[in-house]
Amino acid sequence: MLVLSAIIISVIPAILIAYPIIKKIASSASTPDDESSLQADLERRWESALEGIRHAELEMSVGNIDEPDYQWLKQVHMAEAAMVLKALEISIEDEKSLIEKISKATAIISPKSSLEVDYEKDESD
Amino acid sequence: MNLKMIGLLSLQIVFLNFACFASNTNFVSNEEKKVNTLNSVLMCPVCPGESIDQSQNEIATNMRKIVKGFVEEGKSEEEIKDYFVDKYGPVILLEPATSGISMYAWIVPPIALGFAVLVVVFAVSLMRRRQKSAAENHTYGLTEDSISEEEKEKYFSVIDRISNE
Amino acid sequence: MVELGQIALILSFMIATYSTVVGFAGGMLNGRDLAASARWGFYSICPLLLLATASLIYAFVTNDFSVIYVAENSNLAMPKAYAWVAFYSGNAGSLLYISVAFSIMAGIAIRVVNKKLPYTSPYALGVMSLVLLFFLAVILFLANPLDRHQMPLEDGQGMNPLLIHFGMFIHPPFQMLGLISVALPFSIAIGALLAGRGGRDEWVDQGRLWGMLSWLLLTTGLLLGAWWAYTILGWGGYWAWDPVENSALMPWLGMTAFVHSIMVQKRRGMFRMWNMVLIIVSFAMAQMGMFINRGGPVPSVHSFAESTMGWIFLAVMAVTLFISLSIFIYRYDTLRSRSGLDSMISRESAFLAQNVLFLLIAFVTLWGTIFPIFSEAVDDTTMTIGQPFFNKVNGPLMILLVLLMGIGPVLPWRKAGWGSINKMLRVPLIVAFVVLLSSLISGINQYWVLIAFSVCSVSVTTVLQEMISGTKARHAHGEKWAFAFFSLLGANRPRYGGYIVHLSIVMLAIGITASSFYDVQKDVVMKPGDSEVLGKYTFTYIEVSEKSFPDRLEETAKFEVWSGDKYIGYMYPYRAVYPEFQIAATRGAIHSTVLEDFYLVPSEFMEDGEAVFRVLINPLVLWMWASGPVLVLGTLVSLSPNSRKHRKRVRLPSMNMDQNPLEMAK
Numbered sequence: 001m002l003v004l005s006a007i008i009i010s011v012i013p014a015i016l017i018a019y020p021i022i023k024k025i026a027s028s029a030s031t032p033d034d035e036s037s038l039q040a041d042l043e044r045r046w047e048s049a050l051e052g053i054r055h056a057e058l059e060m061s062v063g064n065i066d067e068p069d070y071q072w073l074k075q076v077h078m079a080e081a082a083m084v085l086k087a088l089e090i091s092i093e094d095e096k097s098l099i100e101k102i103s104k105a106t107a108i109i110s111p112k113s114s115l116e117v118d119y120e121k122d123e124s125d
Numbered sequence: 126m127n128l129k130m131i132g133l134l135s136l137q138i139v140f141l142n143f144a145c146f147a148s149n150t151n152f153v154s155n156e157e158k159k160v161n162t163l164n165s166v167l168m169c170p171v172c173p174g175e176s177i178d179q180s181q182n183e184i185a186t187n188m189r190k191i192v193k194g195f196v197e198e199g200k201s202e203e204e205i206k207d208y209f210v211d212k213y214g215p216v217i218l219l220e221p222a223t224s225g226i227s228m229y230a231w232i233v234p235p236i237a238l239g240f241a242v243l244v245v246v247f248a249v250s251l252m253r254r255r256q257k258s259a260a261e262n263h264t265y266g267l268t269e270d271s272i273s274e275e276e277k278e279k280y281f282s283v284i285d286r287i288s289n290e
Numbered sequence: 291m292v293e294l295g296q297i298a299l300i301l302s303f304m305i306a307t308y309s310t311v312v313g314f315a316g317g318m319l320n321g322r323d324l325a326a327s328a329r330w331g332f333y334s335i336c337p338l339l340l341l342a343t344a345s346l347i348y349a350f351v352t353n354d355f356s357v358i359y360v361a362e363n364s365n366l367a368m369p370k371a372y373a374w375v376a377f378y379s380g381n382a383g384s385l386l387y388i389s390v391a392f393s394i395m396a397g398i399a400i401r402v403v404n405k406k407l408p409y410t411s412p413y414a415l416g417v418m419s420l421v422l423l424f425f426l427a428v429i430l431f432l433a434n435p436l437d438r439h440q441m442p443l444e445d446g447q448g449m450n451p452l453l454i455h456f457g458m459f460i461h462p463p464f465q466m467l468g469l470i471s472v473a474l475p476f477s478i479a480i481g482a483l484l485a486g487r488g489g490r491d492e493w494v495d496q497g498r499l500w501g502m503l504s505w506l507l508l509t510t511g512l513l514l515g516a517w518w519a520y521t522i523l524g525w526g527g528y529w530a531w532d533p534v535e536n537s538a539l540m541p542w543l544g545m546t547a548f549v550h551s552i553m554v555q556k557r558r559g560m561f562r563m564w565n566m567v568l569i570i571v572s573f574a575m576a577q578m579g580m581f582i583n584r585g586g587p588v589p590s591v592h593s594f595a596e597s598t599m600g601w602i603f604l605a606v607m608a609v610t611l612f613i614s615l616s617i618f619i620y621r622y623d624t625l626r627s628r629s630g631l632d633s634m635i636s637r638e639s640a641f642l643a644q645n646v647l648f649l650l651i652a653f654v655t656l657w658g659t660i661f662p663i664f665s666e667a668v669d670d671t672t673m674t675i676g677q678p679f680f681n682k683v684n685g686p687l688m689i690l691l692v693l694l695m696g697i698g699p700v701l702p703w704r705k706a707g708w709g710s711i712n713k714m715l716r717v718p719l720i721v722a723f724v725v726l727l728s729s730l731i732s733g734i735n736q737y738w739v740l741i742a743f744s745v746c747s748v749s750v751t752t753v754l755q756e757m758i759s760g761t762k763a764r765h766a767h768g769e770k771w772a773f774a775f776f777s778l779l780g781a782n783r784p785r786y787g788g789y790i791v792h793l794s795i796v797m798l799a800i801g802i803t804a805s806s807f808y809d810v811q812k813d814v815v816m817k818p819g820d821s822e823v824l825g826k827y828t829f830t831y832i833e834v835s836e837k838s839f840p841d842r843l844e845e846t847a848k849f850e851v852w853s854g855d856k857y858i859g860y861m862y863p864y865r866a867v868y869p870e871f872q873i874a875a876t877r878g879a880i881h882s883t884v885l886e887d888f889y890l891v892p893s894e895f896m897e898d899g900e901a902v903f904r905v906l907i908n909p910l911v912l913w914m915w916a917s918g919p920v921l922v923l924g925t926l927v928s929l930s931p932n933s934r935k936h937r938k939r940v941r942l943p944s945m946n947m948d949q950n951p952l953e954m955a956k
């Protein structure tokens with residue numbers, strides 16, 4: 001009885017451990033977003049800037065802060081949010097130029113690469 | 126402002142009700158107060174860290190009796206403390222003395238406080254300085270100056286629209 | 291059953307080793323299948339440890355005294371319900387309790403972390419497995435609760451009678467849970483450090499979530515411990531600055547600082563290094579807490595789980611501290627703040643001051659706690675430092691904290707002009723002044739109490755002011771008052787939850803101040819039939835009844851108590867003597883009202899029913915216990931995610947340029 005139960009309780013974890021490796025469940029799924037990527041970082045900063053604007057408006061409407069402080073806070077957070085958008089634009093341009101480079105390179109091999117098609121479709125929006 | 130006044134008044138009423146315990150101290154005689162104070166600063170020798178006031182130990186019970194006897198005899202707090210210090214050594218006092226090795230117990234906290242104040246001042250001034258030269262922290266080396274006025278206008282309109290959604 | 295438990299322990303040890311190695315490997319090689327395998331293995335540890343626990347409890351219930359731990363911590367006379375208490379009342383059992391509790395919490399945490407932080411999670415899992423591995427190793431090689439005697443015993447030694455109390459069902463489990471749960475935010479932080487490539491803020495939400503849960507557990511443990519001491523230790527107090535109490539307080543102080551300063555990182559991308567240091571230090575202090583509780587070098591009444599392995603904990607603490615700080619230094623460059631301080635007077639700087647103050651109190655507490663070791667080393671005398679020292683040094687610092695708690699939350703982020711400060715602080719200062727005057731009128735003459743109450747009133751008023759003006763603003767938009775209030779709370783839960791917690795802390799502070807400065811204590815010798823008066827209370831000692839149990843002799847006194855003209859009823863304080871342990875456990879009889887507690891406790895029974903009683907009036911103690919539920923409520927409000935309606939999260943356009951706001955603006 002003891003032996004049997006011992007076998008049972010050791011087999012279950014063994015299966016649990018082996019299963020993900022044998023079946024490759026994680027690597028067959030799509031790659032998750034990297035939480036420390038530039039995009040994710042910009043997103044967090046974007047959110048905190050917008051949160052700052054909202055917060056300033058809330059404080060102002062409640063009467064916690066005076067007009068000059070409000071103007072200053074709003075201005076500062078707007079500037080921060082603008083910075084994020086600018087960075088985003090640059091990164092998009094980076095990506096554009098990257099895609100262009102890749103498509104130029106691939107165009108030599110096959111004139112109608114899928115990347116090119118996608119890129120143009122996006123541009124038309 | 127009305128609400129604030131009401132709040133103020135009710136707070137005060139609540140408070141006056143609460144503070145009725147202030148007369149509590151008249152319930153016991155000065156002698157009893159003295160006994161209680163002494164009990165709470167003398168350590169029970171066999172149960173380290175506990176005062177004789179706390180401890181249920183027999184030694185503590187006896188010491189409480191001795192303290193009570195002394196107080197009734199009219200001995201001063203210092204005399205009674207000295208009696209126990211003579212008997213058990215300075216270890217018996219829960220409050221460290223201001224001389225000898227125990228002095229360090231008192232010296233270190235103010236030094237730590239001074240150090241903490243220094244740390245705050247230093248950290249704040251460091252962070253202030255960083256704010257003034259924060260350029261390299263932004264992605265792509267962006268600073269406020271690297272965005273032109275018209276770009277700013279464009280972005281601001283976007284932000285305004287989004288944040289008011 | 292016991293053997294099966296042993297096998298389960300060995301298996302968990304092996305799996306924890308696997309999860310540690312493969313978890314880190316999965317992170318470093320970016321092997322997602324490896325990480326998944328380590329994670330699934332980790333999940334399977336929990337049921338195994340539950341099995342081991344079940345086998346130990348089964349041994350307690352069936353009185354299997356061949357198991358050493360069972361024989362040491364229970365006997366035939368012990369009520370069966372206390373099998374649960376006996377399970378963690380000794381050293382080996384409490385280690386198993388910590389392991390099983392941690393395996394559950396860490397399992398849940400890693401599941402959540404894996405969803406939110408897929409690249410951090412393998413490392414975090416590695417750290418968590420390592421923590422668990424340590425406990426399992428100690429259990430298996432040094433203190434195995436499932437080990438058997440060669441010779442079975444007839445009866446066990448029994449449990450420490452001081453532990454036979456209802457509070458023991460919840461205080462130690464919460465306390466241990468709280469201490470070990472500090473490992474969760476710690477693992478996430480170290481995991482993020484190890485995985486880190488970019489912004490360093492990715493772990494903030496998860497760190498805050500698990501940090502606050504851990505903080506909640508620590509707080510609950512402390513409050514329950516105080517309550518337990520108040521009702522059972524029979525001296526009428528609740529906190530004695532004992533080493534074990536201090537060592538539970540220190541991680542609490544660290545975590546309190548952490549849950550605040552993590553907000554600054556969330557909002558401003560500042561304090562990145564500071565938060566890392568705080569969580570590392572908090573975890574070290576939590577380890578220290580477990581170390582002192584386990585027969586460390588400092589004498590204490592509470593070290594119920596005594597053993598010599600405290601030193602192993604100390605060594606491991608030193609190693610942990612060293613390794614985590616090395617990782618910190620290794621990743622130092624990625625931890626630079628996103629921005630600096632805009633103004634000397636701002637929410638950020640208030641947070642900084644508060645943080646440093648918390649650490650200062652923790653340091654002073656540590657200093658007082660280890661002073662005996664210091665004096666022993668320097669002077670060969672073990673000078674124990676007690677309550678008076680801590681009250682004198684920490685008391686004022688804590689008042690300062692309460693003051694900051696009042697001012698900090700109303701300072702705006704980034705910059706506070708004098709106009710705003712005036713707007714926010716005018717009313718609270720007026721109220722503080724009014725409270726100061728009214729306390730003087732009502733006869734309070736201790737200046738510390740006057741200061742403490744004024745400071746408390748600042749905190750209360752700023753919070754109420756925030757809530758009132760917020761509600762008013764919503765009311766002005768046409769919402770009904772009650773609805774406006776609740777939707778205000780709902781719209782910004784972290785903030786208003788925090789305010790509720792602050793209110794509960796003020797309740798606690800008022801209770802502590804009043805009961806430590808205005809408590810009245812009197813020792814009276816009474817014969818049956820005698821009546822005595824203390825304040826408005828008249829109490830008559832009617833009789834004493836003796837009851838003999840196999841393990842103890844109980845003497846229960848019967849009192850009839852009047853409060854002024856109001857009849858209160860009978861009160862039954864009792865004292866039980868356990869001859870085998872040479873311990874007397876007293877239980878006070880308490881009549882609690884909103885304003886004060888009337889507390890009766892027997893200290894000695896003599897011949898003919900004559901007895902010494904200690905009678906106390908402790909003002910406002912009920913407020914301390916009432917602060918507990920308020921605090922839990924506030925923390926939960928603060929942790930609950932904002933509802934979808936209020937969230938209004940604006941996502942940035944993704945890189946593939948669909949719904950790009952810049953494009954739309956053109």
